[in-house]
Amino acid sequence: MLKYTIRRVLGMIPMLFLISIVVFSLAKLMPGDSLSGEIDPSNTDPQYISEMREKLGYNDPVHEQYFRWITNFVQGDFGKSTRYKIPASEIIAERLPNTIFLGMMSLLITYVFAFFMGSFAGRKPYTLGDNIISTFNYIGLALPSFIAGVFAIYIFAFNLGWFPSNGSVNISLEPGTLDYWLSRIHHVLLPAIVLGALSTASYTQFLRNDIIENTRKDYVRTARAKGTPESKIYNTHIMRNSIIPLVTFLGIDIGVLVGGAIITETIFTYPGIGQLFLNSVTQRDYPVLMAVTMLLSFLTLFGNLVADLLYGLVDPRIRLD
């Protein structure tokens, strides 16, 4: 297993390298750069713009720009954001906690809801309850998050006033106090539900189908025949088998946790990595854009590795060598 892990980690290096080439060239192929756009002439001097272009190396051939960037990157220098004027790593570190908090919350919601709804629906398939859950699932799968987000804000924030519609915290509260954390949870709940709705739906459906399938297995029939209580069959025997595939989703969720919230964060004006990423694309803030992309690619690869390792752990039939 250790050998397998090392091999996989080493395999990531060329992969990340290739990703960096593709992303860098795509970023540079985008028309314009961080100094173009609708320019206010009274505030911007053409000489300043051309000097900055020269200084930032935008006039050099693309491959030279790439090698300059990658050399600094592997040495841990991600470059300085052209938009925020501070190192890209700092701006990412500033926003990352918000995104992780949102992601964790949405995962928690996903797991709790999916677990209860899935096991209920799996135990009592084709009943009214199962059908209601399925309806919810199909709505969850069919509604894109930007629609769900707008509706959620309209109903729960504007009309019912249960949640705030924007931001991550009430600024007047002292950081670290209980009120501060309650305010953060209050702010994150609505975007987390919207973000979690889609995966809740697919997890629920997955768990339900797996439970139904397992119910028809021989070992369940045997357990029933020897008089094991129905609740024990479901809670112990079936649940343990059905949960295995779900555990492995955790690995993939790591990547989603950080990168999956681009739209949701923008709609809820929630200052996280997703919003930062979108802004860095529209503003051509290459250092931030590249650093975020590399971070997301790494997390996705890493998540896949974790998923594979978890397979081996939870299911002894799978061996990794």
Next chain:
Amino acid sequence: MKKPLFWLSMLVLVLSAFLAACSGGGSSEPSNTEKEKENAAEENGPQDGGTLTYALDTEFKGLLNWNFYDMDGDDDIIELFDDPLIDYDENLQAQPNIASWETEDNKNYTFTFEKGVKWHNGEELTVNDWVFAIETIATLGGEHQRWSNVNTIEGVKDFNEGKADSISGLEVVDDYTLKIAFDKARVNNLENVWAYPLSRKEFEGIKPKDMAASEQVRTKPVGTGPFKVAKVVPGESVELVRNEEYWKGKPHLEKIIVKVIDSSLTTGELKNGTVDLAPFHPTVLPEVEALENVEVVKYPGLSYYYVGFKLGKFDGKKVVMDIEKYQNTKLRQAMLYAINREEWVDAFFSGLGKPLNRPIPTSHWIAADNADMPVQYEYDPEKAKALLDEAGYKDADGDGFREDPNGKEFVVNFSHYATGNPTFEARAKAFTQYWEEVGLKTKLQMTDVNLYYDQLEKDDPSLEVFYGGWGTGTDPDPLPLWGNDTVWNYPRWVNDDAQKLLEDAVDIEVVGTDTEKRKELYVEWQKIFNEEVPVLPILELEEVMAVNERVQGVEYDVSGQNSAHEWWIKQ
């Protein structure tokens, strides 16, 4: 059959729940007690206390210092906690604020500071802080976006190159008096010079190039303004508290919270009263006006939109007018007569704009009276057709569209930038319809906004007729936009008479310090522009701000908002 029916009824139920939610939030007339309260407030004058929430629709970058900000968003916040040395009135004429000045020759200026103005850290503001700001920018030189605002001071270039230890043009007489000598006399030395101090004490020991990233700029900024920054949540919100020692008097408000909200949330937040002040896009004006607790304040803006023609190219130094297709003035004039600008403004800007016949917003003191313009471009398709006939653009092959004077097919290739805004394509389409109505075949091309400006700047041949806009600042000089050696002259229009007028108007030898004389020259220039129409002026934009009814004392004019220390909340 049973089940589908069940689901259908479920669906209807859910939908009706939505509708109920949509129509919710009934209205109510202000009750008597509220009215009484209102009267009481008016009698007693401003009340102290209360928290005002100010919404921004673009994320702020966190460069919270006049000397380092460079994009929208940050300046809205800085304005609340830091005062400029020089202010501008509703005619955009410079007015003394902290600094007043005297000059005999427009070259040597003597500035005098108010006494007793204090930074939020308790230090008194002196002219040394201004010298420090200029030195900081001069050290960074061309890397700093304000370099052009200081490099007109004598000795700044030597200082930048390390040839001098101090700037020879700056002479500190005492803590409140500074003499500045510019390298030569200009009409706009005062408007151009960088008039924002930087606290020497706060930035002690920080290298100029590290300042923008320092916490003194990003999270713990100080200023001299009516409010102090208490807390900054990066990219999200800023909390400002009253500066008890503000030099113009104690502010009424206890606190101001500035927060960024997505523009789609503005109407809802305003309605719920969770936001007191908010800018918004003209297209949502009807929705905002319908809110009962919100007043819409309109004030003249400094930006205008136009339709331009590529008449040539920029060769790196000079504008060369060498593209034939749209050289005919009558063709350009006809295209303006063909547009119903009033209808267009109403449809796509909710009426928040006025058609104009010159490339200068009305509020600028150099703007010519519209009545003085030789050609009044009213919507007149018949006149447009007549002009086109005169110019030789006739329908030769009977297909309903005009050919060029040589009988070749003539297609107007019109480009407009595309962002996420869905109204852009519609408003561009409207232009093509106006032109097709007078027989000009038009093709519309929507281009991604970044590519668009790139093409515009580099004179890409795929761009022929284009939609654009300019926001002008307080300095009215049209030379940077319409001169014959500037890259911003997007239509690449050259007219020697016009160029001469613009150059004369900023030549101190010709106009001296006489603003009337300067204005006359600009009026002449606008007349030429009006006849030539290298770009078709479409509208000047009116700015709007939504203000909650409980907020009082907030005023806007063309130079922006009044000082926040005058704002108050009715309790």
